Amino acid sequence: MSNFNKVFAITFFLLFAIGLTEKLQAQRVYSVIFNDLPQDSQLFPRNNNNIANIPIKGIIEVPGWTYLSVILTREGKNYGYSRGYINYTSSTLGNFSVPNVNIKAEPAEYEISIYAMNANGKDSLFMASRQHLVAGDIYVLNGQSNAYAFNIGNEPFFYDNKYIRTFGKHLGQVSDTLWVNPSPQVGALALSFQKYIFENTGIPTCIINGSVPGTGISQHFKDESYPTNLGTIYGSLLYRIQKSRAIDKIKGYIWIQGENDIFDNSTTYPDDFKKLFKSWQIDFPAIEHYIVAQSNVYPIPTINAASIRNFQRQTPLLSNKIEVLALNGYETLDGVHHTNKGYFQIAARLYKLFGAQYYGVTDDINNHSPNVKRAYFTSSKHDAVALEFPEGTEMVAVPDTVLKSPYTGNIVTLGIKDYIYFDNDESRTATITRIDYSGNKVIFNFNAPISYNKIAYLPGRYYTFDFTKYMGPSMRSKNDLHACSFYDLAIESENTAPLLSPSLTATALYFDKVNLTWNKVDKAVNYVLEVQDGGIYQVIATLDSSMTSWIHQGLLPSTLYTYRIKAINAIQTSSYNGTTVTTTALLDSPVISASQVAIGEVKVVWGAVKGANSYLLERSINGTTFSGIGTFNSTTFSYADTKVAYGLSYTYRLKAFGTGTESPLVTTSIKVVNELVTPVLKQNAIYTYGSGIASLEIGWKSVDGATSYQLERKQAGQTYQILNNLDNAKNSYNEQSLAANASYTYRIKAKGNFTESKYDSLTVLTPNVLTTPTLAVEENLTNKTLLISWNSVAGASTYQFTRNIEGQSTSMKTTLSTNKLVDSTFIQKANYTYKLQAFGANTESAIATKTFTTSLILGNEPLAVESLVYPNPCHDFVWIRLPYSTSGGVDFIDTQGRIVKSVEFKNQELLEVSLQNLPAGIYFTRVQTAKAIWNTKILVN
Structure with missing residues (x-):
């Protein structure tokens, strides 16, 4: 082995440390997962050319390999070679399939050996081998003991042939899926049938036997919820057939059952069989040939045996896949089961039934169990009844059977004439003087006319003092196929031609x-x-x-x-x-869709359907019953629904119609966008300026889903005009140019994608302009003050007062609630300009202006500094008026001579000093500059 092979093999071993693991659908060999790989001794179903293919495919999980080689040998000699190349779908994962591994259906066993090969074709690794492989036919046998028996009366039957197979056991576990030699577990009948096929054709076979002794038909029902339930007869058999990989290659299904239902006087057997047969049709749809065995005559007392057997003979009327095989008249040992010789005889008949289909046997109606078609009187005398069998059947004379009773020693003659009954009553018989056989007819001649209306063949049970089991004989065809027993068959008039079949x-x-x-x-x-x-x-x-x-x-x-x-x-x-x-094929389903395209409008569109000549469209609202919208011609593929409402769900369904057909209904649903919440307008601010222009700010709360807001305004007698479309980030709007004392109505709605809100409105009245106050100025030369006064303005709550003295850079500005002011800053021969504006709620007046020139004071009267500290007494603050603009400091001294507060000033003429932290009492102020010192006594309250 090359180094590459060694590394590969070691890798396999370390990865998995296991040689072979079987799974339901795959087998693992080291790092190769075989989805299809034979088992030892497997039988592969042959095709019409007598060839079977051995499928080999799977997945490899290790990189570096090119193909798999399969060496095929036949009986130990080289026979063929195939290779399957590996297609890597990733760096480490590849799949493969090995074609043309074919074997013949013949008396020969084949073997395969599988190798993994690298690119140069020299390095290889052995993967697996399989031995004893054959090709042939697979059958299913099912029922109860007569389908399973292999040791009746201590008479076991073995047939040792390495070319025949079975698969598992009838109620095995999951692991019971091995291909094995069928002897003896498939039973005498199955082995006999396999023996007949092989010895006549050389073709290997496999029979999978699902029979269980002593079971009624209902015990064979399928577990509908779990078809492969191994705890059921049906599930165990279905599981093994599926595992055999031959479910679509089964040649025939043989059903031998009914004993238990006859013993139990079942009244439901026909319905039970139909139920079971339907299950077979579902799980084995490829099977075309079913054999239903008609039960024998049993010694156990029963009242429904004849009717159950009569149903069994009529099962071919249920399906053209069914053929009936009569079991009466074959050798039996205990009255219920057959001897091995009996099973051999039944197997020979089965071979004839399948032979014409699969093994080159010439088909002959006489190889099928004769099944009576009608009975009729041969003349108006009513002294003979003819049984008519299928055309081409050649019924043969059957001699009476003469037997000695093992119980009484009596010599008993048994003949077919002893098993003919009338009107469904076995006590109603007639003396048959002669039986004539003429082609497909058997004619019973009576010693006197009969008045019966119905005829039956074979009793419901057979049990006498002389014999405790049915001993025959039986009507039969020339090829020794026994006729089906029948019951409740009407006897037609002699001159009645067969009722013709309608076309x-x-x-x-x-x-x-x-x-x-x-x-x-x-x-x-x-x-x-x-x-x-x-x-x-x-x-x-x-x-x-x-x-x-x-x-x-x-x-x-x-x-x-x-x-x-x-x-x-x-x-x-x-x-x-x-x-x-x-039946006519359905038209293809239309492809339909719906989308909202506007507020209150949904558009429904659909694709053209080949063969359609019209379309029916219907609508349902919020799950209510569908109602028609309309029928559209073959060239119309859309509809605009303009009658949709906010927030409702609409389902549209469509069907295409053609000549003699239609399409399936298709539906599409859409929920119309909800109406947006109405934004509520509120007045944030309003103001009227002295100029007579008013401003307004209105606001609203943001609305979820809104993409914009549409704001409109009107005045009395006008229509609304759109002011703006505001994006969804805005929640206020400001106007600066409204008229005073005017009424305005605003309205707003939120807008979204195919939706909007209702309007909310707000009416506002802009305030009027306040009346402009009139200023008056008076001089008090004694006190050196100016008294400014003005008239009260209606609606005013405050006044803003401003004073400017010509030549000075500073001005005085204050807000007052009274209508007068004393200006103690007196400068001789100076121009004073006073301005006053009234303010009320959300409004103001125009500015009133007054210019005043002070007088010139004659003489050299000294100034009293005391009069320049005011007010006095004081509380929170004092003003200190200096004779001119200067710099210095102010000290506040208590009666103990302590300085309690100091303030510095620079280039000031008027000082405002806070006294809030001084306790009440008498203090002295000392104003000191570079040129002078002034002292004043004050009282702080």
Whole structure:
């Protein structure tokens, strides 16, 4: 082994440390996961060319390998070679499939060996090998003990042949999925059948046997919620068939069951079988050939045996996939089970039934169990009854059986004449003098005319003092196929021709309707229409003879339906005539969508549907019943719904119509955007200036979902005008040029994507301009003061007073609530300008202006500094008026001579000093500058 191989092998071992792990759908070999890999001894179903393919595919989880090689040998000799290249989908993960690994269906075993190969084709790693592989046919056998028996009366049957197989055991565990030699567990019948096939054709076979002794039919039902439930007979069998990978390659399904239901006097067997057969059709849809065994005559007392057997013989009427095989008349040991010789005989008949399909046996109606079609009197004397079997059947004379009773020693002669009964009563018999065999007819001649209406063949049970089990003989065809027993068969009149079969025609009217028509049949009283459902024909209508057409409704589109019809009267039933029809295909589903395109408007659009000539559109609001919007022609693909309301959900459904068909309903839903919350207007601020111009600010709370706000305004007698569309970041608006004493009405709405709110409105009245006050100025030369006064203005609450003295850079500005002011700053021969403006609630006046020139004081009268400290007494503050602008300091001295407060000033003429922190009492002020000192006594309250 090369170093590369060694590293690869070690990597495999370290990664997984396991050689082979089986899973349900995959097997792991080191770092290779095989999705398909044979098991030892596996049988692969052959195709029509007698070849079977061995699938090998999977995933490799290690990089660096190029392909997998498969070496195929036959009986130890090289036979073929195939390779499957690895396609890496990532750096470490690749998939592969090995084609053309084929083997023949023949008496030979094959082996495969699988290797992983690198790019140069020299480094390889052995992956796996599988041995004893064969190709052939797979069958399923199911039922109860007669399908399973292999050791009746201590008479075991073994057939050792390495080319035949079975798969698992009938109630195995999950791990019970090995391919093994079938002897003996599949039973004597299965082994005999496999032996017949191999010895006549050389083709290997596998029979999977799901039978369980002593089981009624209901015990074979499927667990609908868990079909592969291993705790059920059905689930165990289905599981093994699925695991065998041959579920779509099964050649035939053989059902041998009914003993328990006969012993239990079942009244539900027909319905139970139909239920079971429907399950088979679902889980084994590829099986085309079912064999239903008609039960033998048993010694156990029962009242329903004959009717159950009669149903079994009629199962082919349920489905054209079913054929019945009669088991009466074969050798038995205990009255219920057969000897090995009996199972050999049944296996030989099974080989004939399947031989024409799969093994080149010439088909012959005489290889099938004769199943009576009708019975009728041969003449008006009513002294002979003919049984008519399928055309081409050659019924043969059957001699009486002469036996000695093991219980009484009596010599007993048993003949077919002893097993013919009338009117469903085994006590009603007639003496048969002769039995004639003529082609497909068996004719019973009586010693006297009979007046019976119905005939039956074989008793419900057989038990006498002489024999405790049915000993025969049986009616049969020339190829030794025993005739089915029957019960409740009407005897037709001698001159009655067979009731003709109606000719049935089916025409698809619509995707879910078929029109069935037929011709009128003479002497028919009713017509019975049936349709195949789940592989079984079901009656869908029984109509009187006046009708020749009927419409079958509620069907599936583009589906093949198989119909058949028969005519009936009181004593006759015609053969079936059938036909098939495929219902019209549905049109493709339209592609529909809805979108809101504007406030109050939804647009519905749909795509064109091939074959449609119209479209029906309907609407539902908030889940209510749909109502029609309209029908549109084939070239219209949209509709504008302008009648939608805020916040409601609308569902639109659409159907396309064509000739004889329509599409499925399709729906689309949309919720119309909710109406936005109405923004509430409020007045934030309003003001009227002295100029007569008013300003206003209005606001609102932001609205969720709003993208903008539309604000409008009007005055009395006018219409609203849009002021602005404001984005959603705004929640206020200001106007600066309104008229005073004017009424304005504003309204606002929020706007969003395909939505808006209702309007909210607000009416405002701008305030009027206050009257301009009139100023008056008076001089008091004694006190050196100016008295300024003005008239009270209605609506004014405060006044703003401003004084400017010509030649000075500073001015005085104060707000007053009175209508007078004493100006103690007196400068001789100076120009004073006074301005006054009245203010009220949200309004003001124009500014009143007064200019005044002070007088010249004659003489040299000294100034009293005391008069320049005011007010006195004082409380919170004092003003100190200096004779001129200067710099210095002010000290406040208490009566103890202590300085309690000091203030410095610079280039000032008027000082304002706060006294808030001084206790009440007498103080002295000392004003000191570079040129002078002034002292004044003050009282602080």
